[in-house]
């Protein structure tokens with residue numbers, strides 16, 4: 001029983017981290033109509049930036065989280081403005097640039113990984129934080145970092161949700177995600193909103209990176225598997241749906257932790273995709289997915 | 297107030313407009329007529345900044361606005377209500393109206409204007425918390441007109457408000473548009489295929505054909521003009537550019 005509780009807490013915490021990355025992927029998809037394949041690398045860089053902030057300034061973990069989010073968010077905006085937006089020059093915006101954008105995303109992923117290699121090398125880095133003694137649930141020791149993940153991720157999601165539903169800027173973000181031309185006619189500065197969407201999505205990825213840091217070692221290849229899992233989470237939840245991304249993340253994390261715990265642990269990374277396949281067979285739109293929006 | 301001289305534009309390499317000349321004076325209701333696919337919506341998109349202008353000049357209140365960004369043009373007081381009844385289905389009626397006032401900073405004024413829109417269109421008031429996706433076609437048309445008004449425009453361009461609506465609802469909407477123009481002093485450029493209705497409302501009318509203004513004149517004269525009937529009934533077959541455009545779309 002203690003073991004099950006332990007698995008559930010661990011699974012949900014990991015899952016919520018998947019959810020944060022998936023949220024960014026979904027946000028970019030609904031806002032820009034592209035699947036961002038370099039999102040795993042922004043998660044990885046965010047994680048490294050968290051370490052950098054802690055070691056350069058000595059601030060507590062929580063501030064490093066905020067710092068890494070801001071820096072990665074700005075980095076995301078720069079990447080979008082300087083590289084991706086060039087591809088939309090032919091007209092039609094991101095919707096039309098589709099295929100080129102996917103290849104550009106892959107290229108960006110490789111480029112960012114190499115930049116990270118130059119900066120931090122290939123060796124795994126431990127996170128320079130300690131949360132003290134683990135919590136004991138019966139005779140199972142649960143590191144406190146899992147609780148930090150749960151609390152921080154829930155706070156972040158609440159803030160994002162409040163931003164999107166309660167503020168004028170959030171309203172504009174939702175409007176742009178639905179229809180760019182109409183939103184332009186409302187007086188919304190669409191290019192700026194697209195940058196904002198990208199920045200927020202990258203900041204969320206960085207948060208995931210900093211939150212997972214104390215559990216795993218941080219290394220430059222961590223983005224790849226995270227991208228695949230977050231992608232699975234986004235699809236399971238319903239691609240483009242923000243609550244769906246969160247739900248999908250939690251389900252994937254829970255499912256893989258339980259399967260790894262009770263079945264064969266070395267297949268851990270396969271279970272996420274098993275769940276993906278099953279969900280797609282039963283409900284192709286994902287759990288909270290609406291039919292893919294019809295766009296001209 | 298709005299003056300358009302020799303405006304040419306199109307999509308990609310396909311030219312649709314070949315030099316449009318038009319003007320709209322303050323306080324007027326002006327009708328822009330023409331058959332399906334003659335480039336009425338294309339002209340509105342060029343005015344509102346959604347489409348680049350290839351050639352010619354567009355002036356609003358004496359200042360050139362061609363090839364400005366749509367959000368800047370809206371700020372100057374020129375709003376377009378698109379033909380597609382493009383509302384935000386996942387937002388409530390009230391949120392749809394609020395996004396229409398995006399360029400405004402006066403919170404109290406915005407809330408007051410939402411009330412005003414509900415006065416003109418009481419059915420929207422009854423549905424203010426409902427998602428726009430649940431509205432009927434006529435209600436959506438009212439919503440997008442109301443949303444256009446929320447920007448407090450000096451000139452509003454309405455693109456075929458009557459399309460795909462029952463005649464009785466069209467009558468309702470047109471009489472409300474007339475009231476709005478009188479009470480609020482808003483200038484209106486009305487794009488229509490419903491020629492008779494549009495000319496009853498408007499003081500002046502333009503008929504577009506083959507990418508240029510084919511006929512123009514006072515509404516009273518146009519209503520009795522045989523050529524207008526012809527342009528209204530006649531399609532766009534003579535417009536090679538339009539044919540190419542349609543060909544691409546298939």
Ligand SMILES: Nc1ncnc2c1ncn2[C@@H]1O[C@H](COP(=O)(O)OP(=O)(O)O)[C@@H](O)[C@H]1O
Nearest residue numbers: 307312332333334335336337338538539541542
């Ligand atoms: N987005 C587009 N891309 C290419 N061609 C278009 C597009 N929109 C309209 N067209 C073409 O431009 C012509 C004029 O269209 P439009 O301005 O919508 O006509 P109207 O509003 O008068 O019915 C048509 O031939 C149409 O096929």
Ligand SMILES: [Mg+2]
Nearest residue numbers: 336337379456
């Ligand atoms: Mg049209």
